[in-house]
Amino acid sequence: MRAGVSxxxxxxxxxxxxxxxxxxxxxxxxxxxxTVNVLVLESGGRRAAIVSCDVLSxxxxxxxxxxxxxxxxxxxxxxxxxxxxxxxxxxxxxALGSRSDASCLQAFEAAIERAVGTAVAGLxxxxxxxxxxxxxxxxxPRRWRLADGSVQxxxxxxDPHLVAPEGVADDTLTVLQVTGASGRPxxxxxxxACHPIFFGGEQSYCADYPGVVRxxxxxxxxxxxxxxxxxxPCGDVGPDNVADQGESxxxxxxxxxxxxxLAARAIELSARAEAADEVTIQAATSSxxxxxxxxxxxxxxxxxxxxxxRCLDQAPATAREVALRELLLVEAExxxxxxxxxxxxxxxxxDGALLALPGEIFAAIGREIRTASPFAHTALVxxxxxxxxxxxxxxxxxxxxxxTWLCRSSRLSPETGAKLVRAGQRVLARLSS
Numbered sequence: 001m002r003a004g005v006s007x008x009x010x011x012x013x014x015x016x017x018x019x020x021x022x023x024x025x026x027x028x029x030x031x032x033x034x035t036v037n038v039l040v041l042e043s044g045g046r047r048a049a050i051v052s053c054d055v056l057s058x059x060x061x062x063x064x065x066x067x068x069x070x071x072x073x074x075x076x077x078x079x080x081x082x083x084x085x086x087x088x089x090x091x092x093x094x095a096l097g098s099r100s101d102a103s104c105l106q107a108f109e110a111a112i113e114r115a116v117g118t119a120v121a122g123l124x125x126x127x128x129x130x131x132x133x134x135x136x137x138x139x140x141p142r143r144w145r146l147a148d149g150s151v152q153x154x155x156x157x158x159d160p161h162l163v164a165p166e167g168v169a170d171d172t173l174t175v176l177q178v179t180g181a182s183g184r185p186x187x188x189x190x191x192x193a194c195h196p197i198f199f200g201g202e203q204s205y206c207a208d209y210p211g212v213v214r215x216x217x218x219x220x221x222x223x224x225x226x227x228x229x230x231x232x233p234c235g236d237v238g239p240d241n242v243a244d245q246g247e248s249x250x251x252x253x254x255x256x257x258x259x260x261x262l263a264a265r266a267i268e269l270s271a272r273a274e275a276a277d278e279v280t281i282q283a284a285t286s287s288x289x290x291x292x293x294x295x296x297x298x299x300x301x302x303x304x305x306x307x308x309x310r311c312l313d314q315a316p317a318t319a320r321e322v323a324l325r326e327l328l329l330v331e332a333e334x335x336x337x338x339x340x341x342x343x344x345x346x347x348x349x350x351d352g353a354l355l356a357l358p359g360e361i362f363a364a365i366g367r368e369i370r371t372a373s374p375f376a377h378t379a380l381v382x383x384x385x386x387x388x389x390x391x392x393x394x395x396x397x398x399x400x401x402x403x404t405w406l407c408r409s410s411r412l413s414p415e416t417g418a419k420l421v422r423a424g425q426r427v428l429a430r431l432s433s
Contacts, residue, residue, distance in 0.1 A: 020087030129273030151399030192233030212259020233366030
């Protein structure tokens with residue numbers, strides 16, 4: 001087996017937009033570098049590339065373009081492109097009140113192409129091993145049921161109407177460790193599910209806690225290894241424990257603490273990985289059709305009245321304007337394409353598998369997929385190979401809440417989650433046969 005790695009910085013110039021909040025904001029500083037990290041593996045005549053990017057999400061057309069541009073280096077089915085989902089990354093996606101920047105997108109695509117090429121050029125003899133454990137106390141459900149039956153994301157901890165959390169965080173921590181023939185650390189993939197929003201409201205570019213995980217793990221491995229953070233299904237999972245009124249898990253100090261703790265657990269876990277110098281590499285995919293929800297007639301009428309005399313390309317000034325604009329944009333897209341094709345892609349690497357899920361997936365959906373997995377180690381990677389917005393469980397729509405509100409980042413019908421579970425299970429079964 002051979003492996004190659006690379007790391008390329010993608011921090012944009014100041015002044016650009018930072019997607020990840022309701023309204024537009026511009027970068028006035030840089031807290032830490034944003035990067036693209038790549039691991040290329042080759043065994044048995046097959047080559048696979050895992051790419052982790054410090055961005056909120058990846059445009060679907062960007063994924064299609066990169067598959068074509070990198071096709072001379074590897075079969076596109078063996079390319080896994082993942083966003084860490086930092087809310088303080090570059091303007092390479094459209095999200096609510098913010099929009100992507102064409103020049104930044106072009107530079108980002110070129111950086112990924114360059115990083116994969118560098119990793120391929122540096123292929124060397126290597127060994128790899130998987131390990132899986134639990135990392136409790138780092139991620140928590142962020143949706144809470146209220147006394148009136150509704151659900152709220154990130155509620156106030158002292159809200160007297162809080163009843164109970166909706167859902168359960170998935171504490172699974174999976175690592176893939178790669179070493180050179182001499183035992184020198186080459187790469188560490190860390191798969192864990194939690195929203196990177198410690199630094200989310202700031203106006204500085206920041207990789208959030210995945211950046212801390214990388215820095216701490218790299219230092220522990222000697223400083224030269226490449227660390228890839230692969231976020232798991234965390235559509236309804238965040239870093240703050242609403243039930244604990246004595247601690248706030250937002251801000252730089254909390255980010256450093258959580259990232260450091262996760263890195264330490266990943267390094268400790270990687271010591272248990274049993275390395276092999278020859279592994280099976282295999283790819284499989286399965287697609288589903290997901291309906292786009294129609295905008296209710298009354299809501300569409302209200303939005304149309306607001307839009308009279310306005311240009312929808314203009315950035316909204318308030319959260320309400322964002323919501324009204326989103327309804328019109330969703331309905332226009334639904335008329336053009338009432339159902340969407342979502343691809344679930346899997347990579348088998350030895351006795352473990354990575355499953356790429358193209359959206360912000362609720363933890364229960366990921367847990368159901370993993371429970372049926374035939375592999376000893378299953379790394380579920382959300383916001384991978386594209387993005388179609390939130391994929392809640394069907395019951396989550398009853399209580400409402402931000403993740404279910406109709407907009408471009410939450411437009412799929414309630415049955416999509418169940419379809420995604422079946423597709424994920426099909427892919428894992430095919431990879432194991």
